[in-house]
Amino acid sequence: MLNIPLVCSRSAEHSKLSANLADFFDGKIAKRVGELAPVADVLKEWDKTNEAITELNTLLGDPNTDAELKSLALEDLEISMAALPTISEKLKQALIPRHPFATLPCLLEIRPGAGGDEAGLFAFELLRMYTAFCSHRGFRSNIIKLEVGDGPAEDRLSEAVIEIEADGAYDILRTESGVHRVQRVPATETKGRTHTSAVSVMILPSFPEAGGVDNALNFDDPSSDYYIDPQEVRSEKMRAGGAGGQHVNKTESAIRLTHVPTGIVVSMQDSRSQHANRKKAWQILRSRLAEARQAAREHELVELRRGVLGGVARMGRGDKIRTYNYGQSRCTDHRSGITIHNLDDVLDGGEGLETVMESVRSWLIDQELAALAADELAKAKGASRS
Secondary structure: OOOHHHHHHHHHHHHHHHHHHHHHOOHHHHHHHHHHHHHHHHHHHHHHHHHHHHHHHHHHHOOOOOHHHHHHHHHHHHHHHHHHHHHHHHHHHHHOOOOOOOOOOEEEEEEEOOOOHHHHHHHHHHHHHHHHHHHHHOOOEEEEEEEEOOOOOOOOEEEEEEEEOOOOHHHHHHHHOEEEEEEEOOOOOOOOOOEEEEEEEEEEEOOOOOHHHOHHHOOOOOOOOOOOOHHHEEEEEEOOOOOOOHHHHHOOOEEEEEEOOOOEEEEEOOOOOHHHHHHHHHHHHHHHHHHHHHHHHHHHHHHHHHHHHOOOOOOOOOOEEEEEEOOOOEEEEOOOOOEEOOHHHHHOOOHHHHHHHHHHHHHHHHHHHHHHHHHHHHHHHHHHHO
16 A cells, blocks of 8 residues: 655655755856866776776786787787877867857858959858858858949859858857968959959857856856947948849848947848848847957967967968969868868868868867967966966
């Protein structure tokens, strides 16, 4: 026969225990434990493999070990030694602190630089390349801003912003920030001379609308990278420009936001709805401001590290990071030093582009490790002086 009072008593005790555990739960500590868990797992694997190598070498060096056992030990040693580079690479990646925007979707901005019409034409090529890349990777993307320059060429891009909604897209694509240089003979060139043009690409974090979902994305906290004081933003309504028929001249649907302290300006006119344009403009403004704040901190660290190791740094958004040479069907990344002699595949967003991006991610890891070493050296010097 079921003892109802006893069951109810146990249920009450369980609820009380759960409530007490909830009181002691610290979200920040739990998050930190989650961040350190991969490091601990790889370290265990590293220690276990090195212990196995030591034991196998001891066994092989023992004259009393019979031939059959030595043969098995030699096979195991080869397997363990072959596994070390992979484990070492995993350990390197686990030791690097995750970028604060790593888990977020992203906005990808494309703007032509030096090179006139040719730069605008190549900017359109890059837009197609990144759209194709997202399609190959299964990332959902949409163009939230597209401005085409005046003139006969309809595919001469002035500015484009793509929203890539996949979680972690920022971490995958942040290697693309910087100046992309193209070397080719323009269609308008009558003497067959190669011209050089440049296009700027910027990767920005894309934040969820509800900032309260995660404390790190608290849009109401003035100390957060994501905070914008509305009093510091000047908002202007304008009539949309460019193609669009009667709507362009009669409706003030375009929005321009100016963040007065930094001078960052965002204009949006892609939608006929003023509300939709305002929403997109705020999204881009918040992303640009957060990226600028993060970049300023990284620049300070770079300057500090330069003083310690005399050159530990990284290439910035204003640096030439990659060259696309049409005549030689070549794509060269100037950070990792990789060269791909299949430009069509790179521009199609295929494996060639993925190979280039992966090489840069490895280069970034090496840069981060050098930076961590610089930090530790600086701390050691500081401790010795005190």
